[in-house]
Amino acid sequence: KKNHLCIASSCGEIRNISYPFRLKNDPKYCGNSKFELVCENNRTVLYLQADSRYYVKSIYYDSYHDESSFRGYITVVDDGLQEGNCSSLPRHSLRRAIFRRVFDNYLSRQVVFVKCLLPVASNSYLDTKPCIEGAYSAGTPPNFSQTKGYSYAALEAHASDIKDFCTITAVTFASDYFSCWERDQYYRVCPSYSSSYKDIHNGMARGFNLSYQNGGGLAALCILGFDYRERCRVYDSDTSMAAIVTRYAPPLLPHLLENFLVAKFMLGAPCVLMFLIYKWKRRHRAMDENIEEFLVAHNNFSPIRYSYSDIKKITKNFKHKLGEGGYGSVFKGVLRSGNEVAVKILSKPKSNGQDFISEVATIGRIHHVNVVELVGYCFNNSKQALVYDFMSNGSLDKHIFSKDGDDSLDSKKMYEISLGVARGIEYLHRGCDMQILHFGLTIFF
């Protein structure tokens, strides 16, 4: 945890040994023990296996966010190889699998040495003569006199490329000098490249790259089906996904974030929507429940509650429209008892059901011969209706403003109507247990 106190170590030409790398003699808290290097005779050494010495040629720190998120690569060369001397041989044989826990070698080309009982004429088999006379096997210095057979080196050979009469004697790595860089051909030997064993030797002597990274989450997300703009493509079954992610990684973080946000939105939006619908329904159900409670508690007033289908039956599916007011249309209806009613369907139902019910409760208490009686009501969420006694002569204004001369009212009738209206208003103002002011009286007679 004190890594920030560590200054970069150096050994020979490698001057920038810092997190996650450490030198063996650095303070314990510096670097990560999995990335320990050793300074031997002024050369920085990486032991890939207990006895496999590799000289470090360079360390490249690609990115470092914190101790759990970093990546880069290190170039190493087998300690048996010397540049310019093609008879110098790698001392250690390596398989890709051994890097898996700490490193990946996706940036390097695999070189397979084979010893064959018969000569092979194949472009992918490069004769090791004159660099190697006889067969070569890692770990055993070539013994020219004793070894029989033909020695070849092959780049990126697969098991199926190995002839029956050949035996693999060593597997190592070379720099990726031989490969094509085109994206689709990545990991393949460039078709236009005609090499000799000397070229391969140069590649081996230059060293090979081992990538390292921490933050397995990236690879894990790839496996979950995320595609960082094709970064998750598997180019080689023998290559770890994490390595591919690293290879194409520079602008990765924003894309990762982008994918994360998109995924989050896609997964989250329906949930949020469902939650909102649930809340909305609950609110309305709760409101209805309150109203139901209110209605049960105040069952001492006469209006009858009708369902919306009752209303449709009463009005014969809104067959006969009587007129239209500011709050909706009024339809003629007939109750089961045979009584005629006027049903007002509220066009803009009061969003607050409580207001509607208060009005019903108020009007429902009014019983006066000169005030139209509220017979019933319908409250079904968005459907709200009021059921009144039917006034067969219609509203007074139709008669007053009628152009039909026969329809004019005589003075006796006008007097009766005026008296009735006055009694009705008087009742509303003073006659019942609450005072009602109505600002939009419709007068029937």
Ligand SMILES: Nc1ncnc2c1ncn2[C@@H]1O[C@H](COP(=O)(O)OP(=O)(O)OP(=O)(O)O)[C@@H](O)[C@H]1O
């Ligand atoms: N009880 C009723 N009996 C017979 N016809 C009615 C009855 N109630 C309403 N009507 C008819 O429906 C029309 C509209 O009535 P409503 O009460 O909605 O309108 P309004 O009084 O003109 O306006 P508002 O009450 O919206 O201010 C009336 O003009 C009348 O012709």
